[in-house]
Amino acid sequence: xxxxxxxxLALLGATTALWLASDAGSLxxxxxxxxxxxxxxxxxxxxxxxxxVSVLLALRPVWLEPALGGLDKSYxxxxxxxxxxxxxxVLHWATIKAxxxxxxxxxxxxxxxxxxxxxxxxxxxxIVTTLRSLKPAAEAIGEWxxxxxxxxxxxxxxxxxxxxxxxxxxxLLAIALGLFVFHAVVLMKITYWTLPVGPVMALLxxxxxxxxxxxxxxxxxxxxxxxxxxxxxxxxxESESVAVTVRVDARWKGHAAGQFAFxxxxxxxxxxxxxxxxxxxxxxxxxxxxxxxxxxTKATVAxxxxxxxxxxxxxxxxxxFASEKPRQLWIAGGIGVTPFLARLK
Numbered sequence: 001x002x003x004x005x006x007x008x009l010a011l012l013g014a015t016t017a018l019w020l021a022s023d024a025g026s027l028x029x030x031x032x033x034x035x036x037x038x039x040x041x042x043x044x045x046x047x048x049x050x051x052x053v054s055v056l057l058a059l060r061p062v063w064l065e066p067a068l069g070g071l072d073k074s075y076x077x078x079x080x081x082x083x084x085x086x087x088x089x090v091l092h093w094a095t096i097k098a099x100x101x102x103x104x105x106x107x108x109x110x111x112x113x114x115x116x117x118x119x120x121x122x123x124x125x126x127i128v129t130t131l132r133s134l135k136p137a138a139e140a141i142g143e144w145x146x147x148x149x150x151x152x153x154x155x156x157x158x159x160x161x162x163x164x165x166x167x168x169x170x171x172l173l174a175i176a177l178g179l180f181v182f183h184a185v186v187l188m189k190i191t192y193w194t195l196p197v198g199p200v201m202a203l204l205x206x207x208x209x210x211x212x213x214x215x216x217x218x219x220x221x222x223x224x225x226x227x228x229x230x231x232x233x234x235x236x237x238e239s240e241s242v243a244v245t246v247r248v249d250a251r252w253k254g255h256a257a258g259q260f261a262f263x264x265x266x267x268x269x270x271x272x273x274x275x276x277x278x279x280x281x282x283x284x285x286x287x288x289x290x291x292x293x294x295x296x297t298k299a300t301v302a303x304x305x306x307x308x309x310x311x312x313x314x315x316x317x318x319x320x321f322a323s324e325k326p327r328q329l330w331i332a333g334g335i336g337v338t339p340f341l342a343r344l345k
Contacts, residue, residue, distance in 0.1 A: 003069050004077045008084065015049045016042075022195035039095050041189055045201060047088035048184050052208035054081035055177055059211050060221050060316065070318035071260075079156075082173075086153050093146055134186045142183035149176050163294055167270050174212035181205045221262065221313040226252035230265070230308040231285070241291040241335065242301045243277070246310050247284050254280040257321060257342035261314030263288060267303035271313060275338040279345035286312065291335040 019042050026038040057064075057078040060071055068074050103110050152173055155161050184205065192198040214220055232245035255261070255276055262271040278287035292298040321328065321343050330340050 003067070004073060004080060007068065007077055008080055011050060011053060011081075012046065012084070015046050018197050018200055019045055022192055022197040023189070036095060036099070040092060041192075043088050043092035043095060044184060045188070045197065047085050047092055048180055049201065049204060050081045050088065051085040051173075051177055051180065052204050054078050054085060055174060055208045055211045055215065057081070058215055058220065062224075062316065065316070065318050071316040073318075082153055082156065086150065089146055089149065093143070128190060131186050131190070138183045138186035141179050142187070145176050145179040145183070149173065149180075152176070163272075164270060171215060174215045177208055177212050181209060225311055225313045226250075228252075228286070228310040228312050230304060230306055230310060233304060233306055236289070239289075239291065239334070241289050242304070243287060243289050244300075244304055245278075245285055245287045246312065248286060248312055249284075252284065252286075252312060255286075255315035256280075257345075258319035258339040259315035259317040261286075261312050261316065263313075264311045265300060265304050266308045266310070267305070268300045271311070272297065272300070273316075275317075275342070276315070277338040277341040279342055289335065289338050289341070293335070 023038060023041065027035070029035070057074050060074070062071075064074060065071055068077060152169055155169055156166060184201070188198070188201075192201075226248045228246040228248040230244060231247050232243075234243040234245075236243055257279060258275070260273050260275040263274050264271040274288040274290060276286055277289045278285065290297055290300055292301045319339055330343075332340050
């Protein structure tokens with residue numbers, strides 16, 4: 001958990017420092033009216049930055065596993081990035097709406113609209129003119145997308161929400177990210193584009209948009225997938241589990257004891273992570289012990305049969321048995337015994 005917290009704090013610190021390097025001068029006046037604009041920009045930039053990194057983590061980058069301690073830790077960071085993004089998005093929305101609320105409550109006087117001709121200004125470039133014309137649309141899209149994201153993230157945090165529906169609704173966040181990027185491009189302070197925060201955020205947004213397309217196309221982990229056939233199914237009634245053995249093709253390059261894979265069967269096509277309960281050998285056989293814990297695993301236990309086709313994606317995970325100690329004591333309960341079974345083999 002310490003690595004996750006440090007990674008999250010490092011991202012927030014880096015984003016804040018980048019914004020301060022570009023707009024610290026806007027914080028000189030400590031009045032609400034003077035600080036509201038910078039706070040809108042800051043909360044929006046941080047909210048979108050953490051959401052972008054969260055989408056990038058959804059690609060299951062194996063190269064990050066050593067730093068974070070495994071893909072399971074990456075997914076925990078993914079979750080907390082989503083929560084953090086939601087918090088900053090709420091702050092962003094509240095900062096925009098606050099004047100209206102305060103005026104309704106009589107705590108702030110309504111500002112009169114300025115009358116008369118505007119002072120002369122240099123002709124705006126075509127890009128600036130276009131961005132200004134898109135401002136009403138960007139504001140509306142950002143607000144309604146915010147409401148949708150609040151609902152989607154809330155559903156993702158509800159444990160009783162069915163897994164099969166979670167898989168479908170969670171992908172919609174990739175679409176929401178694209179709408180948020182449009183909102184940010186149009187409404188981000190024009191001067192930011194010539195300062196560090198603008199180009200850096202643009203690169204992050206572009207990378208996240210590419211990641212979103214990969215997620216929506218269901219191509220996450222495509223280069224680490226192997227085809228397999230179910231060759232044995234053994235019921236284990238004493239543990240309410242089933243042992244499924246598959247034979248994988250040559251695209252599977254092997255695994256270490258303690259690692260897991262995302263498995264999808266013809267009868268249960270949504271991929272789900274299962275730890276290998278067997279060691280790697282020339283037989284190219286993998287054994288999974290699957291316990292009926294939720295909707296997906298119950299369906300898998302009930303439907304999988306010999307001859308079914310399966311897709312195995314992986315291996316993932318940094319759980320291993322490497323140690324300088326001459327002896328080890330293993331303690332496991334329930335389905336958590338699977339990595340130890342692989343090590344015993």
